[in-house]
Amino acid sequence: KQEVTQIPAALSVPEGENLVLNCSFTDSAIYNLQWFRQDPGKGLTSLLLIQSSQREQTSGRLNASLDKSSGRSTLYIAASQPGDSATYLCAVWNRDDKIIFGKGTRLHILP
Amino acid sequence: SAVISQKPSRDICQRGTSLTIQCQVDSQVTMMFWYRQQPGQSLTLIATANQGSEATYESGFVIDKFPISRPNLTFSTLTVSNMSPEDSSIYLCSVDTGNSGNTIYFGEGSWLTVV
Numbered sequence: 518k519q520e521v522t523q524i525p526a527a528l529s530v531p532e533g534e535n536l537v538l539n540c541s542f543t544d545s546a547i548y549n550l551q552w553f554r555q556d557p558g559k560g561l562t563s564l565l566l567i568q569s570s571q572r573e574q575t576s577g578r579l580n581a582s583l584d585k586s587s588g589r590s591t592l593y594i595a596a597s598q599p600g601d602s603a604t605y606l607c608a609v610w611n612r613d614d615k616i617i618f619g620k621g622t623r624l625h626i627l628p
Numbered sequence: 629s630a631v632i633s634q635k636p637s638r639d640i641c642q643r644g645t646s647l648t649i650q651c652q653v654d655s656q657v658t659m660m661f662w663y664r665q666q667p668g669q670s671l672t673l674i675a676t677a678n679q680g681s682e683a684t685y686e687s688g689f690v691i692d693k694f695p696i697s698r699p700n701l702t703f704s705t706l707t708v709s710n711m712s713p714e715d716s717s718i719y720l721c722s723v724d725t726g727n728s729g730n731t732i733y734f735g736e737g738s739w740l741t742v743v
Contacts, residue, residue, distance in 0.1 A: 559736055560634070560718075560720055560734040560737040561671075562734075563733060563734075566731045606670065608671075615673070616732065618671045619670060620669065621670060
């Protein structure tokens, strides 16, 4: 059974710092891995999708990597800003078409 | 991409009542899903809404409690029946457009509080 773990559960960093969020999964036989952002009381916004054949994706200040063999993904945020404060969720798409979410990392950027 | 509208965005419901949540997509999509996110928890898939046939429910979720309609390729509803405080959650509609490598998109969610 696929399990997705995100570490840390919460993180506070000063504005301007670079940071890394971690996601690990137990079954490496996945189609895709996707990172989302969720603001309090809101739905999810897709940030980056990495297909199983890819190793990383970049969008602006965000870079996501995928190492299927070790069951790990990282989300790198450069030059963090207060507006980056949110919960970041990692989701893996299993080969049985089930999407499994981690519990998220609550990020707080200190002005 | 896909733009997904959910109604209502928030509601306070009385115990024992039922509420229907609507999900409208701005384009035709094959796959529509309903998720629940209880306070402090991650998302849990309730069911896949199939167009023209009965929804496919995940373990722990049943049609009598969460009836789902999918009359066409752009619209779906989820009803939360006979609500109890344990049903207080955010309910999210999501779609897979089949484009961009199967990126999934989510609506803004419907935040239900049962009192």
